[in-house]
Amino acid sequence: MTAMAAAARRWRVARISARYEVSQPGRVTGVAVQLALQIFLMWCLWRALYAVSPTNSGLSEAQALAYAVLGVLYTRLRGPDRSIAEDTVAQHVREGRISYWFLRPLEPRHYHRLRAIGDQAYGFAWAVGGYLVCLLVGLVQKPVSATALWVFLVSLLLGQVVLYHLLAITDVATFWLVDNTGVIGIIAFAQSLFAGAIAPLWFFPGWFQTLSSWLPFQSSFHIPVSIYVGRIPAGSAARDLVVQLLWCLLLSLVLRWLWGRAGRRVIVQGG
């Protein structure tokens, strides 16, 4: 019962951002329309590109389209836009409201994690919904085999953990970058670019792919999706899974270290 009550308490904290969105039907409709438009544009773009050349960078039209569509859905995994609700970590730090995080019997990093998991789970629900619709209308094909599906699911889970850490590290970095919203924007863009969510990494020059392979971002999206579309065969994905796992561990250590430093460095604006 106590465990149940504790879980219920965590759930109510985790769902806050989702509550912002679902309590405003206009926002939910807006998100749905935006996703549909983006996916439609992807369909137009990739059809036009493949009309010129039937195979590019080892991806068939169906594979490229599936990759691009899943890339659009991936952007939803960041969760609802909290900036409208003045509830991003950067906003809390900039306006001094972060003080309240340090006055509660819940460590700021634990509170942040609960919220981040809630946001990501909500975004994931959207992505799954969008995926099912795309599967139904034929924009995305099923995985090539049952093995590919299972390997993809494991890779997807690891990818979610990597994404959580990347987003959390960006959030904690705002403790230092309080006046540098531009830098925060660049980090967010780099995450999507190197993850492959803007355009499939297979289409980039070799040096870019090499650079990307040394960065954690592709573990969050490019690897699981490449497994899904069959560009990375499930049978030879072990190395990629290990890379993802290593990034999970390394990023969790970085995040832990950053939170320790952030706690010591809390500077609230105004005197």
Place this chain on the structure above:
Amino acid sequence: MNNPAIEARGLKKVFTPAIRQPGFKGTVRSLIAPEHAEIVAVADVSFTVAEGELIALLGPNGAGKSTTIKILSGILTPTAGEVRIAGRIPYQDRIANAHNIGAVFGQRTQLWWDLPARESFAVLRDIFKTSLADHARRLDELDGLLELSSFWDRSPRHMSLGQRVRADLAAALLHDPPIVFLDEPTIGMDAVVKEQVREFLRFQVAERGRTIVLTTHDMSEVSRLAERVVLINHGRVVYDGGLVELQQDYGSGWQIRVVVDDDAALRDVPGFLAKEGAALVFGGDDPGEQRRLVRLLTELDVVRNLEVRSDDLEDIMATVYQRRAVPVAR
């Protein structure tokens, strides 16, 4: 005297913010090799607050009040000095300390901007692990005092300033903390809501026995709520004592302006200072002399108008800040 709820000894806080030079070059430089300034926000602050006492922590802008409150509440670690809040060191024992304190920082809300206030209260209940029954009982009492139910289904985005501050006060007290820090809670509020908040604070001290540290620039608030004030200037305590004593020690005394039909006889009365227009002006430091003069004047038939003035608290504060370059010895 009760056990001290708050003990601060020799507090010092130095900030080292990065200095950014203007222009693109300056931005690049601040990223590669940042330079840091040294700002002493709090130089030397010591005072104690007893359980169930309300003190006003006063000082001009930038004096170090807010930094002091942030150290006391455990948000900031002092560069030097010691703090104990209900016996605990707040910045070392944040989680346990959180149950003992509540805080409102001016217009910065701790409520979730797009959630109805009642849902924010429920989230805080979950974070503080308050039981449903206790939460309902406390919320009911707070509603009775602050009239929350008329607007608690609205999100802070759609509340007036007065409503938001009332909701924030409730949020700060829902976990029933014995010690409350309020940093300019009534700033920008209208007179009616201000009075409601003052009444609320009086109730919290008198009936609930809470210890309150209040910062404000509103001197009428100070005179109505606090018996004791701690004045800070340039990061140091320049006065710590009763409000009445402060007025006696630093006030310029009393002044009486009187308009009479025939003023010849009154010019020889002790305390006469000057004639300003139609009015005779009397003044002095001795309150007894002031009372005697008021009695004398009210018995005279020739008096047409009588005005008794005492020092404005704001003027007294300004005098203290100017005169007390040397901090109080404690």
